[in-house]
Amino acid sequence: MPTAPETRSVGIPCGYFDAGTCRSCTWLPLDLPTQLERKQSAVATALAAHVGPGAWEPPHPSRPSGFRNKAKLVVGGRRGAVTLGILDGDGLGVDLRDCPIHDPVIADAIPRLAAAIDELGLTPYDVARRTGELKHLLLTVSPDGELMARFVLRSEGQLRRLEAAVPDLLAAVPGLRVVTANLQPAHAAILEGEQERVLSDADHLPMRLPSAALRLGPRSFFQTNTAVAAELYRTATEWATATAPSSLWDLYCGVGGFALHAAVAPARPARVLGIELSPEAIEAARATAAGLGAEAEVRFVAADAATATAEHGRPDVLVVNPPRRGIGAALTTWIEDVAVPHVVYSSCNPTTLARDVAELPSYRVERARLFDMFPHTAHAEVLVHLART
DSSP states (O other), X not given: OOOOOXXXXXXXXXXXHHTTSOOSSTTTTSOHHHHHHHHHHHHHHHTTTTOOGGGBOOOBOOOSSSOBOEEXXXXXXXXXXXXEEEEOTTSOEEEOTTOTTBXXXXXXXXXXXXXXXXXXXXXXXXXXXXXXXXXXXXXXXXXXXXXXXXXXXXXXXXXXXXXXXXXXXXXXXXXXXXXXXXXOOSSSSOSOOSEEEEOSXXXXXXXXXXXXXXXXXXXXXXXXXXXXXXXXXXXXXXXXXXXXXXXXXXXXXXXXXXXXXXXXXXXXXXXXEEEESOHHHHHHHHHHHHHHOOSSEEEEEXXXXXXXXXXXXXXXXXXXXXXXXXXXXXXXXXXXXXXXXXXXXXXXXXXXXXXXXXXXXXXXXXEEEEEOSSTTSSOOEEEEEEEEO
């Protein structure tokens, strides 16, 4: 992907970028139309061997600010005066609580939660000294303006203090619904640990999209840009159901976004199967499916999507939404061997997408579309529809 010159912010006003405090949004020197044009050109070049110019549909843009439904904030500073943002080169906290890409509900919640952390006396983790407790504050907002707040702690040392403060936190932060403590004891650049304790009565965040309301657990994956994600689901559902398939599989399904949208589509398949490694995500997907009242038969299985396919036959349409590493050789070989008629592939990494498509020589890309899930950066979300030749 091309890089942008390090000048002043143009995409949106950002004092942090202009001051050199934070350069995470590397493309801020470019206005949004130019960003989208360059991003489209870059992904078209990366996929040129497989996607002809006529297959590209118009890219779907994002709003320039207030689009991010997640905040992953490093806790720094000192007890009673925390910073929420990132760490500098010396491991010291840099406060970014006014970051303009955060959803307005998150932007309103951050200073309230900072004040609450100070009042509670929670001790920020000091990377250099390996002391302290609170490492990260992870926030997620739903389309309804409800919030999930996850406090990542080094140990249980201040857990009781946090747990006792939950009623006050819920009262102080409008929309706060879910509060959890995540334990991450390792001195490593790891965002969260394996152990999560729900401290509030509510244990999930409803993500009500136009066609389905998903259930987001504390450690469940959801796209960072809700409005763009809704269009991604809509487009994938349209492409996947265009041939009136009898069966559809959603691999790496997470909380079931693609599968559940397909299950309630006007041209829905009779049978829908979602496969995901995370048992928590599968439990959430099953709970959502139970409340949909869908006419389709909908099942979710907790298994490795790359290896579980042989147990379930073959779908008419396969939807895949893998991590950045792509689907890999085992799955592309299976797709070729069983001759799946249609594959809809959602990718956040055009490089591994191009590699995987190259390993599917019996398929042609009929349609492709860029979704600007991550404005002001070179990152791209791409959806392609492959048909068996």
